[in-house]
Amino acid sequence: xxxRKASFAGSWYPATASACEKEIQRFLKEPNFEKIPExxxxxxxxxxxxxxxxxxxACQVIAALSGPDSRPDPDVIAVFGMHMHPNATPCIMTExxxxxxxxxxxxxxxxxxxxxxxxxxxxxxxxxFTPDNTIELQLPFIKYFFNTARLIPIGVxxxxxxxxxxxxxxxxxxxSDVSIKVIGSTDLTHYGPNYGxxxxxxDKKAVDWVRDHNDRKAIDRMLAMDxxxxxAEGIASQNACCSGAAxxxxxxxDVLGAKKGQLVGYSSSYEKHPGDSxxxxxxxxxxx
Numbered sequence: 033x034x035x036r037k038a039s040f041a042g043s044w045y046p047a048t049a050s051a052c053e054k055e056i057q058r059f060l061k062e063p064n065f066e067k068i069p070e071x072x073x074x075x076x077x078x079x080x081x082x083x084x085x086x087x088x089x090a091c092q093v094i095a096a097l098s099g100p101d102s103r104p105d106p107d108v109i110a111v112f113g114m115h116m117h118p119n120a121t122p123c124i125m126t127e128x129x130x131x132x133x134x135x136x137x138x139x140x141x142x143x144x145x146x147x148x149x150x151x152x153x154x155x156x157x158x159x160x161f162t163p164d165n166t167i168e169l170q171l172p173f174i175k176y177f178f179n180t181a182r183l184i185p186i187g188v189x190x191x192x193x194x195x196x197x198x199x200x201x202x203x204x205x206x207x208s209d210v211s212i213k214v215i216g217s218t219d220l221t222h223y224g225p226n227y228g229x230x231x232x233x234x235d236k237k238a239v240d241w242v243r244d245h246n247d248r249k250a251i252d253r254m255l256a257m258d259x260x261x262x263x264a265e266g267i268a269s270q271n272a273c274c275s276g277a278a279x280x281x282x283x284x285x286d287v288l289g290a291k292k293g294q295l296v297g298y299s300s301s302y303e304k305h306p307g308d309s310x311x312x313x314x315x316x317x318x319x320x
Contacts, residue, residue: 039163065297075285079313098177112277113166113217114187190276198280216281218274224309255293290318
């Protein structure tokens with residue numbers, strides 16, 4: 033089986049299993065967010081900065097998705113991500129596996145190939161791909177908490193086709209009696225001169241505005257499970273860099289029977305590295 037090598041291990045997250053597990057256990061033992069109530073979570077939205085900045089939040093979401101130790105792993109985890117413009121062609125891997133420090137994650141070829149028969153995709157392979165942090169940074173968490181699950185990594189644009197792909201994937205999995213959970217990867221507002229976006233200036237009030245106003249608008253759309261308006265909001269307010277991925281996850285969770293969103297937490301890179309340029313992060317869970 034061909035293996036897609038990790039591109040960010042050793043820089044954005046630790047390169048070894050022991051170092052990754054040490055970080056994961058620290059994230060779990062020293063939570064910076066409210067305790068997550070137990071529920072049958074079927075999807076989640078996570079940030080994708082380096083683990084030093086947002087790994088704690090992503091870890092909390094994916095750990096909650098895994099549920100009690102006695103619960104069997106789903107057959108498949110679908111991860112939506114990638115930075116794309118609205119007219120971009122979606123991308124997908126349909127074969128092989130993806131390397132993580134905890135071992136390789138096998139691609140779910142059957143469902144992935146079905147998607148390529150229904151929609152136009154750019155096909156990535158273990159030897160030819162665009163290095164992408166949005167999906168890869170979640171994979172050590174997924175392998176750790178869902179050791180036996182297979183993977184479908186999908187890059188989707190902020191457009192209606194992302195929702196169509198997500199809904200078709202879940203319906204096909206259900207028809208095939210394949211259990212599936214879904215994860216969407218997006219950061220929120222990228223603020224400051226590093227990102228060419230500073231509508232309220234560069235003093236401390238900008239941090240408050242991003243947290244309480246700009247990012248809150250995107251979070252509210254996520255919690256309301258309103259994927260169409262989330263895409264529109266992300267484009268209009270620059271408050272979700274991968275709004276298509278988050279919206280696809282909401283659409284998929286809806287087909288899986290989710291009724292509401294649960295806010296896990298909010299943070300920003302400002303908390304770890306104060307400055308006039310910073311990025312917002314959120315974690316969301318969806319349950320029946």
